[in-house]
Amino acid sequence: GAGVSQSPSNKVTEKGKDVELRCDPISGHTALYWYRQSLGQGLEFLIYFQGNSAPDKSGLPSDRFSAERTGGSVSTLTIQRTQQEDSAVYLCASGDGGPQDTQYFGPGTRLTVL
């Protein structure tokens, strides 16, 4: 079946602009995760959605970052007033949730802030 999809694949923006990144999880997966990966680094957890529960936003680096998940499916990560340090690959993953969850990743969105 279809995997996790993300759009756009690449986004170049100017400092100070807002950007929206989209994630379509695998159908039926209740858990959705956003991560950020800087060049040559591991993944940095940003936010976690599980079903209808309140999201875990503990990884969001600043109040310029927000995310929502509509109808328990598609999610949008919004970065307001982008800064150059926001440049990274933003990865979305989905899974069944729970302590032994395997996460299935999308191809990522490469964000470049000029």
Place this chain on the structure above:
Amino acid sequence: SQQGEEDPQALSIQEGENATMNCSYKTSINNLQWYRQNSGRGLVHLILIRSNEREKHSGRLRVTLDTSKKSSSLLITASRAADTASYFCATGRNYQLIWGAGTKLIIKP
């Protein structure tokens, strides 16, 4: 913050040789997972080992877990050019995965 630390940071071996990568972590875990990332296929789950397991196999992959030492190893046997990628360990606690910085593996033909 990163919990897992992979060792070595980079590894270059001849095709056909075995590759061993290690991962250390700091806190208690539910499970430890290994993922592979390359430009062609993105980030792909390889294997999950639960905290009450000590060894697990999947094809040419063998993973060990020593919770007393808070460490894990990933062995890839009979390496192939297609194994060239970055390998990450991620420790699972509740629903979160905390990631190391990865080992970059290069398989020379």
